[in-house]
């Protein structure tokens with residue numbers, strides 16, 4: 001794909017995302033002021049009062065002009081709900097440029113479930129440029145009207161702004177088109193190019209291709225898009241979905257294949273966990289709070305846990321899953337990416353390259369996983385309350401004798417000065433008793449704790465634990481020791497709790513919304529660079545090969561249970577207890 005224009009145009013889009021970042025800095029640095037937050041419809045609705053350091057907010061519309069004037073007199077700028085308005089205002093409203101987003105594999109599950117709804121949400125929030133077009137591309141035969149019908153069934157409205165949703169949907173659907181073609185046909189992509197040009201109508205054309213197709217056809221599609229449908233005068237970017245190979249070799253082959261047609265800065269490797277709100281917040285929490293930053297090392301942290309669980313099985317994706325397993329599906333990417341963000345050194349700045357440099361360094365400081373530090377499991381059938389839940393191998397697309405793990409627990413280590421000896425535990429599983437993703441930071445004991453005798457013999461129950469609940473029901477809470485009110489001296493553990501639903505009235509955007517917007521803006525911070533990917537695979541490839549060559553048999557656990565007991569023994573080897581399984585979570 002032509003690389004000529006990517007830098008030219010990405011520069012203008014980067015400036016918008018810088019503006020987005022700077023705006024939030026501006027807000028947080030304004031003490032003692034009234035800051036009205038302008039809503040997307042230009043009415044002042046969300047007023048944040050920052051007085052003497054105190055922050056409060058109201059959702060009540062401001063109808064009184066004099067109040068508004070007073071507010072305006074003392075204010076600087078606004079944020080949050082108008083974020084996108086300003087972003088688009090920068091260059092999206094540029095009459096001379098346009099963005100065309102082509103969803104390759106538009107008939108598929110991910111496109112319907114995530115991509116079209118995320119694009120609509122961005123449109124709904126006024127985050128897309130004035131001139132944009134969405135094209136679906138796949139082999140299935142469909143008319144524009146049929147695509148629109150398919151897409152319309154997947155769209156939902158933001159809970160806090162339903163009034164004009166139907167109207168917005170209509171407007172969005174009018175911007176959606178479809179082209180049927182093969183993934184390896186340059187001719188078919190040339191036809192697509194022709195249609196894109198018609199819609200671009202002579203403007204500077206910026207093109208984003210989202211590869212939502214099985215990985216074995218990534219290169220074919222990239223080749224054809226590159227040779228036949230690149231932008232001639234704007235940028236061309238490609239979002240690539242995981243899996244990025246199944247080991248170091250296949251991942252390197254994929255990278256080489258992509259780089260035959262794309263420059264690295266055109267490739268946006270997506271890991272949607274990086275787009276989740278609480279994962280984004282991880283660096284804010286650590287680097288902007290004095291009560292956390294100095295504690296972030298082996299000196300105070302005893303272990304860190306990254307936990308992912310789903311309360312359903314592979315359901316319909318067994319064919320894909322059996323070739324990958326839970327370690328490749330969740331650990332090597334989602335959990336490892338969070339770990340890298342958690343453990344990296346302070347980056348020089350918030351720029352994408354500075355952050356990704358630090359992530360690579362920490363990944364390269366890690367010890368490749370050892371077989372004895374891993375437990376694998378696979379779910380078996382279980383009957384509860386008269387209902388029988390299937391085993392993994394009951395899935396018709398899974399071989400009956402499959403040894404593919406649907407659960408894994410692992411202990412990882414970072415051999416650098418900050419983290420020497422601290423176990424980083426990961427646990428991921430399907431068909432478990434609950435659905436969730438969280439980070440747990442367990443701190444060391446307080447040395448010479450005056451209150452030791454109040455805790456009894458189990459001192460572990462007195463250590464602090466910071467929990468970042470990524471999903472569902474986002475929250476950050478810190479377990480502290482507290483005196484139970486009364487005349488005696490009894491202590492308990494209580495939570496300092498930041499519960500998002502209670503604290504913030506705004507709906508949390510889906511990870512795909514943030515990532516699509518970033519790709520349009522040319523913001524690469526949340527996408528995986530090829531050297532990060534190499535470092536990630538280097539940690540897991542030897543283990544994955546050993547598991548497969550030795551045909552290690554997974555520990556079977558009942559569908560809907562808490563997973564194999566082996567996970568407890570693994571944690572116990574490192575003197576750790578899984579925080580999610582303790583009585584008081």
Ligand SMILES: NC(=O)C1=CN([C@@H]2O[C@H](COP(=O)(O)OP(=O)(O)OC[C@H]3O[C@@H](n4cnc5c(N)ncnc54)[C@H](OP(=O)(O)O)[C@@H]3O)[C@@H](O)[C@H]2O)C=CC1
Pocket residue numbers: 105106107108109110111138139140183211212213214215217241242243320
């Ligand atoms: N679904 C999910 O939740 C997630 C998916 N992903 C990744 O996103 C990508 C898309 O996923 P998903 O939508 O589930 O995939 P699908 O299996 O639904 O495939 C997407 C589209 O690709 C075409 N296709 C499917 N199989 C083939 C084939 N063998 N040869 C050529 N074309 C084929 C089909 O379109 P047509 O026949 O019309 O051409 C299909 O609609 C994959 O790389 C997947 O690993 C990542 C995370 C989550």
Ligand SMILES: O=C1O[C@H](COP(=O)(O)O)[C@@H](O)[C@H](O)[C@H]1O
Pocket residue numbers: 272310329
């Ligand atoms: O990438 C994947 O993620 C989903 C879980 O994503 P979430 O945002 O719903 O938590 C997982 O189900 C799937 O197996 C995996 O490929």
